[in-house]
Amino acid sequence: MKPAVIIICAAALLVAGVTMALSLDSTGGRGMEVYAMQKCALCHSISGIGGKKMALDEVGSRLKPEDIRKWVQNPKSMKADTTMKAYPNLPEKDLRDLVAYLSSLK
Numbered sequence: 001m002k003p004a005v006i007i008i009c010a011a012a013l014l015v016a017g018v019t020m021a022l023s024l025d026s027t028g029g030r031g032m033e034v035y036a037m038q039k040c041a042l043c044h045s046i047s048g049i050g051g052k053k054m055a056l057d058e059v060g061s062r063l064k065p066e067d068i069r070k071w072v073q074n075p076k077s078m079k080a081d082t083t084m085k086a087y088p089n090l091p092e093k094d095l096r097d098l099v100a101y102l103s104s105l106k
């Protein structure tokens with residue numbers, strides 16, 4: 001192969017890789033951003049990073065997406081005496097991305 005062909009191939013692979021990384025980021029990434037913005041990590045940890053109250057590492061296998069949604073919007077509907085803060089005013093899109101992200105933790 002000529003060097004030019006190799007360079008073109010390498011460039012094409014790089015573009016494909018970056019595109020893939022970006023599309024992955026727009027699913028898990030958005031929810032992760034919401035998680036960070038809402039400061040869930042004050043109380044919760046994921047992969048050992050964050051508060052000590054409760055790890056959310058495998059929450060996607062413990063809870064159904066509807067239940068994760070309820071925990072965020074109205075934790076007292078899940079556990080009457082919980083100390084978790086409610087997030088009733090989260091925009092629908094943020095809530096959806098956040099729930100999708102947490103559901104992916106298995």
Ligand code: HEC
Pocket residue numbers: 035038039040041042043044053054059062063068071072079081082083084085087098102
């Ligand atoms: C003030 C501390 C605090 C904050 C902030 C907080 N939580 Fe919680 N959360 C808790 C506690 C404590 C529990 C455990 C339930 C209990 O025993 O009260 C819990 C439970 C949960 C559960 C259920 C976990 C399970 O396995 O049953 C989910 C899901 C959850 N929180 C998500 C979130 C998300 C998402 C955020 C950010 C939007 C958040 N929490 C912010 C304290 C908090």
